[in-house]
Amino acid sequence: MQKRNATAAVIGAGDYIGSEIAKKFASEGFTVFAGRRQGEKLAPLVKEIEDTGGSVVARGLDARNEEDITKFLQEADAYAPLEVCIFNIGANVNYPILATTERVFRKVWEMACYSGFLAGREAARLMLPRKQGAIFFTGATASLRGGSGYAAFASAKFGLRAVAQAMARELGPQNIHVAHLVIDSGVDTAWVRERREQMWGKEALDNPDLLMPPASVAESYWQLYQQPRSAWSSEMEIRPFGEKW
Amino acid sequence: MQKRNATAAVIGAGDYIGSEIAKKFASEGFTVFAGRRQGEKLAPLVKEIEDTGGSVVARGLDARNEEDITKFLQEADAYAPLEVCIFNIGANVNYPILATTERVFRKVWEMACYSGFLAGREAARLMLPRKQGAIFFTGATASLRGGSGYAAFASAKFGLRAVAQAMARELGPQNIHVAHLVIDSGVDTAWVRERREQMWGKEALDNPDLLMPPASVAESYWQLYQQPRSAWSSEMEIRPFGEKW
Amino acid sequence: MQKRNATAAVIGAGDYIGSEIAKKFASEGFTVFAGRRQGEKLAPLVKEIEDTGGSVVARGLDARNEEDITKFLQEADAYAPLEVCIFNIGANVNYPILATTERVFRKVWEMACYSGFLAGREAARLMLPRKQGAIFFTGATASLRGGSGYAAFASAKFGLRAVAQAMARELGPQNIHVAHLVIDSGVDTAWVRERREQMWGKEALDNPDLLMPPASVAESYWQLYQQPRSAWSSEMEIRPFGEKW
Amino acid sequence: MQKRNATAAVIGAGDYIGSEIAKKFASEGFTVFAGRRQGEKLAPLVKEIEDTGGSVVARGLDARNEEDITKFLQEADAYAPLEVCIFNIGANVNYPILATTERVFRKVWEMACYSGFLAGREAARLMLPRKQGAIFFTGATASLRGGSGYAAFASAKFGLRAVAQAMARELGPQNIHVAHLVIDSGVDTAWVRERREQMWGKEALDNPDLLMPPASVAESYWQLYQQPRSAWSSEMEIRPFGEKW
Numbered sequence: 001m002q003k004r005n006a007t008a009a010v011i012g013a014g015d016y017i018g019s020e021i022a023k024k025f026a027s028e029g030f031t032v033f034a035g036r037r038q039g040e041k042l043a044p045l046v047k048e049i050e051d052t053g054g055s056v057v058a059r060g061l062d063a064r065n066e067e068d069i070t071k072f073l074q075e076a077d078a079y080a081p082l083e084v085c086i087f088n089i090g091a092n093v094n095y096p097i098l099a100t101t102e103r104v105f106r107k108v109w110e111m112a113c114y115s116g117f118l119a120g121r122e123a124a125r126l127m128l129p130r131k132q133g134a135i136f137f138t139g140a141t142a143s144l145r146g147g148s149g150y151a152a153f154a155s156a157k158f159g160l161r162a163v164a165q166a167m168a169r170e171l172g173p174q175n176i177h178v179a180h181l182v183i184d185s186g187v188d189t190a191w192v193r194e195r196r197e198q199m200w201g202k203e204a205l206d207n208p209d210l211l212m213p214p215a216s217v218a219e220s221y222w223q224l225y226q227q228p229r230s231a232w233s234s235e236m237e238i239r240p241f242g243e244k245w
Numbered sequence: 246m247q248k249r250n251a252t253a254a255v256i257g258a259g260d261y262i263g264s265e266i267a268k269k270f271a272s273e274g275f276t277v278f279a280g281r282r283q284g285e286k287l288a289p290l291v292k293e294i295e296d297t298g299g300s301v302v303a304r305g306l307d308a309r310n311e312e313d314i315t316k317f318l319q320e321a322d323a324y325a326p327l328e329v330c331i332f333n334i335g336a337n338v339n340y341p342i343l344a345t346t347e348r349v350f351r352k353v354w355e356m357a358c359y360s361g362f363l364a365g366r367e368a369a370r371l372m373l374p375r376k377q378g379a380i381f382f383t384g385a386t387a388s389l390r391g392g393s394g395y396a397a398f399a400s401a402k403f404g405l406r407a408v409a410q411a412m413a414r415e416l417g418p419q420n421i422h423v424a425h426l427v428i429d430s431g432v433d434t435a436w437v438r439e440r441r442e443q444m445w446g447k448e449a450l451d452n453p454d455l456l457m458p459p460a461s462v463a464e465s466y467w468q469l470y471q472q473p474r475s476a477w478s479s480e481m482e483i484r485p486f487g488e489k490w
Numbered sequence: 491m492q493k494r495n496a497t498a499a500v501i502g503a504g505d506y507i508g509s510e511i512a513k514k515f516a517s518e519g520f521t522v523f524a525g526r527r528q529g530e531k532l533a534p535l536v537k538e539i540e541d542t543g544g545s546v547v548a549r550g551l552d553a554r555n556e557e558d559i560t561k562f563l564q565e566a567d568a569y570a571p572l573e574v575c576i577f578n579i580g581a582n583v584n585y586p587i588l589a590t591t592e593r594v595f596r597k598v599w600e601m602a603c604y605s606g607f608l609a610g611r612e613a614a615r616l617m618l619p620r621k622q623g624a625i626f627f628t629g630a631t632a633s634l635r636g637g638s639g640y641a642a643f644a645s646a647k648f649g650l651r652a653v654a655q656a657m658a659r660e661l662g663p664q665n666i667h668v669a670h671l672v673i674d675s676g677v678d679t680a681w682v683r684e685r686r687e688q689m690w691g692k693e694a695l696d697n698p699d700l701l702m703p704p705a706s707v708a709e710s711y712w713q714l715y716q717q718p719r720s721a722w723s724s725e726m727e728i729r730p731f732g733e734k735w
Numbered sequence: 736m737q738k739r740n741a742t743a744a745v746i747g748a749g750d751y752i753g754s755e756i757a758k759k760f761a762s763e764g765f766t767v768f769a770g771r772r773q774g775e776k777l778a779p780l781v782k783e784i785e786d787t788g789g790s791v792v793a794r795g796l797d798a799r800n801e802e803d804i805t806k807f808l809q810e811a812d813a814y815a816p817l818e819v820c821i822f823n824i825g826a827n828v829n830y831p832i833l834a835t836t837e838r839v840f841r842k843v844w845e846m847a848c849y850s851g852f853l854a855g856r857e858a859a860r861l862m863l864p865r866k867q868g869a870i871f872f873t874g875a876t877a878s879l880r881g882g883s884g885y886a887a888f889a890s891a892k893f894g895l896r897a898v899a900q901a902m903a904r905e906l907g908p909q910n911i912h913v914a915h916l917v918i919d920s921g922v923d924t925a926w927v928r929e930r931r932e933q934m935w936g937k938e939a940l941d942n943p944d945l946l947m948p949p950a951s952v953a954e955s956y957w958q959l960y961q962q963p964r965s966a967w968s969s970e971m972e973i974r975p976f977g978e979k980w
Contacts, residue, residue: 066347097366097412098373102311105362109354113404117350117396121342128343146410151362154407159358162399165391167342172976173944209908209965216966223958229976230944231951236971241907241964417731418699454663454720461721468713474731475699476706481726486662486719556837587856587902588863592801595852599844603894607840607886611832618833636900641852644901649848649894655881656889657832 001053004029004083007076011035011063011119012089016189017138019045020218021086026054028222030084033076035061063089063115070122077126085123086221087116088138091156094149105152112156117163120178124171131175134225137164138217139182139235161235168234179224182237184245187212209242216240246298249274249328252321256280256308256364257334261434262383264290265463266331271299273467275329278321280306308334308360315367322371330368331466332361333383336401339394350397357401362408365423369416376420379470382409383462384427384480406480413479424469427482429490432457454487461485491543494519494573497566501525501553501609502579506679507628509535510708511576516544518712520574523566525551553579553605560612567616575613576711577606578628581646584639595642602646607653610668614661621665624715627654628707629672629725651725658724669714672727674735677702699732706730736788739764739818742811746770746798746854747824751924752873754780755953756821761789763957765819768811770796798824798850805857812861820858821956822851823873826891829884840887847891852898855913859906866910869960872899873952874917874970896970903969914959917972919980922947944977951975 008025012018013034026032026049034042039060049056057079062068076082091111093104120135127133141147143161146154164180171178186192188211196204220238227233239245253270257263258279271277271294279287284305294301302324307313321327336356338349365380372378386392388406391399409425416423431437433456441449465483472478484490498515502508503524516522516539524532529550539546547569552558566572581601583594610625617623631637633651636644654670661668676682678701686694710728717723729735743760747753748769761767761784769777774795784791792814797803811817826846828839855870862868876882878896881889899915906913921927923946931939955973962968974980 097369097415100362100366102359102363105359109359109404113400114347114350114354117345117400118347121345121396124342142407146407146414148411148414151366151408151411154411155358155362155404158407159354159400159404162387162391162403163396166393166396166399169391169393169980170342172978175976177976213965216963219963220966223962227958227973228951228954230948231955231973232976233971233973236968238962238966238968241910241912241967243907245904414735417733420731422731458720461718464718465721468717472713472728473706473709475703476710476728477731478726478728481723483717483721483723486665486667486722488662490659587859587905590852590856592849592853595849599849599894603890604837604840604844607835607890608837611835611886615833632897636897636904638901638904641856641898641901644897645848645852645894648897649844649890652877652881652889652893653886656883656886659881659883660832 001027002029003055005080006083007031007033007080008084009033009035009073009076009082009086009123011061011085011087013042013045014088016187016214017217018088020214021088021221022056023049024218024222025084026056027052031055031057031080033057033059033072035059035063035072037062063119064110066118069115069118073119073122073126081130082123082126082133084134084225085119086136087119089115090138090140091153093153095152096149097151100152105155108152109156109159112153113159113163116160120163120167124167124176127176128174134177135167136221136224137180139180141182141184143180143182165234172232175229177227177229177232179233180235181217181220181224182235183212183217184237184239185210185212185243187214187217207242209240212238212240246272247274248300250325251328252276252278252325253329254278254280254318254321254327254331254368256306256330256332258287258290259333261432261459262462263333265459266333266466267301268294269463269467270329271301272297276300276302276325278302278304278317280304280308280317282307308364309355311363314360314363318367318371326375327368327371327378329379329470330364331381332364334360335383335385336398338398340397341394342396345397350400353397354401354404357398358404358408361405365408365412369412369421372421373419379422380412381466381469382425384425386429388425388427410479417477420474422472422474422477424478425480426462426465426469427480428457428462429482429484430455430457430488432459432462452487454485457483457485491517492519493545495570496573497521497523497570498574499523499525499563499566499572499576499613501551501575501577503532503535504578506677506704507707508578510704511578511711512546513539514708514712515574516546517542521545521547521570523547523549523562525549525553525562527552553609554600556608559605559608563612563616571620572613572616572623574624574715575609576626577609579605580628580630581643583643585642586639587641590642595645598642599646599649602643603649603653606650610653610657614657614666617666618664624667625657626711626714627670629670631672631674633670633672655724662722665719667717667719667722669723670725671707671710671714672725673702673707674727674729675700675702675733677704677707697732699730702728702730736762737764738790740815741818742766742768742815743819744768744770744808744811744817744821744858746796746820746822748777748780749823751922751949752952753823755949756823756956757791758784759953759957760819761791762787766790766792766815768792768794768807770794770798770807772797798854799845801853804850804853808857808861816865817858817861817868819869819960820854821871822854824850825873825875826888828888830887831884832886835887840890843887844891844894847888848894848898851895855898855902859902859911862911863909869912870902871956871959872915874915876917876919878915878917900969907967910964912962912964912967914968915970916952916955916959917970918947918952919972919974920945920947920978922949922952942977944975947973947975
């Protein structure tokens with residue numbers, strides 16, 4: 001692996017998608033700055049990346065805290081130029097409208113939208129002087145469709161998508177690639193498998209072609225990163241081949 | 246005018262669109278509950294409605310405050326069954342991404358999205374036992390498009406649209422009509438006229454066909470209200486005939 | 491009923507939606523020109539309209555024939571100024587892609603798209619000198635979504651929607667209202683009921699709230715026609731309140 | 736270059752995008768079957784591919800002719816399994832609605848939509864028995880937006896997009912990747928440069944960042960081809976970084 005003099009920040013480096021993104025960009029020579037709420041949970045990821053010769057810095061991080069985000073990205077940029085920033089925090093909840101408390105509505109927004117705005121803005125601040133960089137946001141079906149019970153989650157995801165669009169339009173001509181990746185299917189995680197089994201029985205898991213492997217999301221981000229600036233996508237929608245939509 | 250035993254709440258009864266909505270529904274026999282931040286500014290509206298024989302109750306109201314919203318709607322519903330609730334608070338701002346403070350981002354969201362969620366939810370709570378009612382939200386071009394400089398505003402408007410969609414899907418089968426009205430043009434207000442003149446000169450105002458008259462927005466809401474439940478629109482997009490889009 | 495010195499052309503005046511549109515506009519005082527492939531099938535519609543004091547002219551018409559369409563609309567306009575033209579021809583078919591013959595693909599397009607273009611263009615030609623008129627097109631779920639098996643039907647409906655958009659943008663500033671009405675549900679016809687019963691059994695018909703009554707479509711067109719030009723919709727989506735979407 | 740036992744068909748192998756796609760897939764080891772109306776114009780492309788060690792078969796082809804398309808794809812598949820089929824025929828015209836003849840409307844549809852349906856269907860017929868393949872369609876801004884003057888072109892492009900969607904939904908679970916690439920900008924061709932210069936003067940060409948290089952379109956197709964089936968895009972939108980949208 002050839003090391004690059006560049007960092008890639010992954011905000012929301014959870015056990016599935018976030019970890020795979022971190023591993024992918026580390027394997028491509030980036031020093032990855034991986035942040036998640038409980039920094040100690042990053043130990044296995046750090047080990048896995050370092051075992052394969054990659055470079056990674058793990059940080060505990062409350063992405064809803066402007067100061068935290070700012071410091072995290074500044075630290076990355078001080079280490080080596082911040083070239084990629086991927087925001088990957090979700091907060092998928094489903095409640096009937098009357099059961100959606102103001103606390104839930106606010107918290108989901110803070111996690112899935114507000115913190116994405118902070119991350120995007122601070123990444124842009126570091127990238128703009130160099131006129132170089134990529135800022136990517138993870139979206140979901142709920143980014144495009146407010147399904148029943150999804151007032152809180154869809155509202156936050158719609159809002160994040162708007163941030164991505166506004167930034168893409170403003171920053172594109174400054175050579176900063178802003179994109180929003182819509183994962184239009186369930187992702188293959190322990191939690192999703194459990195929920196599907198509860199809802200539809202064990203058969204629901206028989207078809208592995210219906211869940212998005214986290215590593216495939218990481219590949220999609222790598223594709224976006226590799227696009228020449230003469231043909232950027234500002235939004236990319238992916239789903240497994242067996243998905244009905 | 247034949248009075249109805251029904252109330253229509255207008256949240257965000259500002260000088261233009263909100264006032265026209267209030268006047269329209271009052272003229273159709275509803276007792277209108279009109280709320281806006283500074284209740285004292287409602288005096289001219291109250292006078293105008295009462296002078297034409299309509300009924301209106303004016304209240305100062307911080308729509309971002311759960312308790313305020315709840316009390317306001319409960320008071321309306323205690324007066325007569327709440328049949329219509331229209332959320333009409335905007336917060337149109339435009340800043341480059343780096344100049345968008347976290348305070349602006351949060352405040353715009355609280356005004357244009359969070360308070361809409363609160364209003365919609367509390368209206369639904371009052372309407373559901375009767376399985377009857379209409380909940381409408383005012384949208385804008387920025388509900389569908391995150392333009393450059395609109396990270397805060399578009400994010401809030403996208404988020405509000407998601408709330409409307411989720412509520413429409415959940416509440417439609419309960420006979421509650423939830424709809425989102427997209428005003429895809431500038432609205433004819435003193436502020437918009439001033440801004441256009443500053444940007445493009447006096448000629449920008451020569452063509453009156455390019456600005457949406459507030460009373461036409463009120464008419465559109467009246468159309469939505471009149472739709473038979475066998476043919477409801479969940480979203481309606483309006484623009485003046487001269488608008489380019 | 492007060493008669494108007496104006497005609498409304500209904501192209502595709504079939505037994506359900508088209509007939510209801512014809513009756514609605516006739517009841518509002520228009521002289522309706524009703525056209526469908528087999529003109530003799532229009533007899534009951536003519537009787538029903540005339541029995542209630544309305545005016546109607548029935549014509550057999552191959553809408554795919556430029557000359558036929560042109561003559562039909564010219565005849566209407568010669569009778570009284572053509573103020574409304576509603577294109578309402580569908581051709582709903584579903585075939586696996588390999589079973590979609592070139593003949594089917596072409597014929598569905600000719601019926602549902604090409605003839606709509608001809609009708610819209612010729613109506614515009616008659617309306618433009620007076621700078622007055624409304625041209626409406628009937629759309630469907632397949633106007634927005636290419637579902638499995640709908641290559642032919644969705645392709646034609648997508649294409650018709652594009653015609654409506656292009657015409658709306660060009661003709662709006664000339665005071666001609668062009669709109670596209672998306673019926674996002676099944677319509678309550680004998681054929682749809684039969685198909686649903688075959689697919690899902692008799693229970694599928696138990697819930698009358700899931701099918702769009704043809705008369706409600708007519709009401710929606712009437713709403714579009716009544717919009718002030720300061721607040722035109724170019725697209726309106728309707729569905730019954732019980733519909734899941 | 737390692738040769739593959741596979742063919743890639745390019746239908747509409749014109750001087751710009753089509754040629755670049757052909758060169759890209761040839762450079763990746765495919766034997767490219769390149770078809771365009773006037774087969775003799777393919778000579779330079781054949782020379783260029785062969786000079787770099789690639790394999791290409793050039794054929795004159797009227798893509799609107801079912802028999803022609805069928806033979807062309809069968810010949811490719813007989814040579815080596817048809818793994819990729821890219822439909823790339825456009826027909827960009829702009830006329831006011833009254834000046835859009837039925838001949839233009841029909842011809843644009845035959846070129847840009849009907850022939851795409853034929854190509855997609857026949858490619859699917861050859862790929863389905865092997866449950867393997869990729870079918871891609873070139874779209875444009877007019878695939879998503881019916882602009883003023885674009886009744887014919889947008890109608891055809893909308894229609895082609897519907898074909899792509901219906902095929903993607905039906906064939907995805909059969910392991911055939913169907914995708915639609917939206918080029919949301921002008922493409923850098925002699926014709927586009929000339930038109931821009933006429934409309935806006937020489938300065939319109941000063942900014943090379945606003946036109947899509949044909950080779951970048953080819954790269955985007957290559958990206959789509961490389962997507963793992965666990966994360967397929969059914970639509971991808973690209974534009975140059977300097978584009979306003």
